[in-house]
Amino acid sequence: MTVVAVFGSTGAQGGSVARALLKNGFKVRALTRNPDSESAKALKNQGAEIVKCDDADPKESIEKALKGSDSVFCVTNFWAYFHKELEYGINIANAALSAGVKHFVFSGLAPCNKISGGKYNVPHFDLKYKIEEHLRELSKNNPSFVTSFVYVPFYMQNFKTYFAPKRTVDEKTQDVTYVLGLPSDPKGLPLDMGDVDDIGSIVAVIMKEPSKYSGKVIPYSGDALHGDKIAEIMSKATGKKVVFNFIQPKEYAQFGFPGAEEMAEMFSFYNEFGAFNKLDKTEASKMAKITNLEEFLRKSKFQLE
Template identity: 65%
Template structure:
């Protein structure tokens, strides 16, 4: 009998990947929680075979609990960039609702506790608030052994090199420069295709005993800035050079989130995305996409 998994963030990158992987697995049914069931994105989820239910992270605990009823498992991803300092409040509420709804297995998309690992030197709210949610979920599992919890950590999305960190054409009209705050003397930058998360989460749901309490970080590649530039050059046939922007300079750019992203890169440069976590678990669940494979898959071009 197929197990019903309720997926948060189904119209987003992580939730969408998880939804598609679960549906293609054959052992799961999926309930997608969405803000607007009548949106085009929600209609596409229905076409894929998902049950679509109206629910929002800001809803009451009782409403969320009702939306989860009858589910075996929950995939939870919280979006700091939508509700900022309320991320822990909303994540905690959803976890509490999951426990009350009789959920047997929750998989939460978390991130490293930067402030804790750096002894307070690096405060990255969209990491640290997620870790607070993780700690709360772990406390629920400790008090309720039938409520299994597992965790998956994503790296810097390879998709960011299609948006935030795209190479810019130089004045010669022939060569390109890609600029971001990954220190050449620091830790390698973990990069991964966010679409890999779906198969990883499906694997975790398939073996709750094995992955109970586990953190599964995934990374298709760990690269220097120069290696990223060289890979883009190889795939596109265009000469791309890497320009290191120190986080202190990046911080002054002034766009929304610049300060937080600068601190994130300071953390990455010193500790890496996953610090001392075991990156060998995810490749045993699913073959991960390298950065070069990702660029080829999306037919990456430079104009």
């Protein structure tokens, strides 16, 4: 039985991957900084082996945690470590090679700075691409160390958290409207979005055929829509009036919350180049069922209060 070590196994991406691999007959070694969390306990009940391991651990500790694993799925967490993400990602890659791992699947993102010729700087994208470049170099110099890559789009789950429509009430009529405010330019490219839970099924297919997906990038998108269409679908799903409000990225950058400037840069990149630039988005849908926005809203019981 193939043993797969999964980084971030109690998070959104890693959790989806761990559950999908278990369903597909893999032995999962779920790596987590908190083995006593409810999410870790749930994975253990589903048959996963729980191992304490964090991105920031020394190379020797990570290598020990990976020993005996055939494959690795790794997603690094910029928002936990910021610019240390690159150092930690490279350290994980090196530890995996030293531990004898044969297949490394990395959750990356498009190189915004490179694609835009320096126009846009989005560290949580660009640092992941530098980790991808390092993994590719390791694979080139060590042919038995196969690397594959999956790119996720804007999470549909964000519509329930960071980008949830805001309730407004007309003072005169008392009519209630929900405003979806996004820096997604109606004159730019539509916003690629996806259910983060879909990544698990895609990675499970990649893990089954390392040689087929060696060196390949698999991006996925459940829908690519402009703001007005997103609002229309939300209105239909909830029975509430949802309208779209385009927030200029420069204005959004001034909102003042942590990460606002970076989010503004990310949306500027999306508006001009899309989430994946010129990569083929169609292959993922041949590998697994990809959820569209209407399906996501229905299955997640999306509501507006």
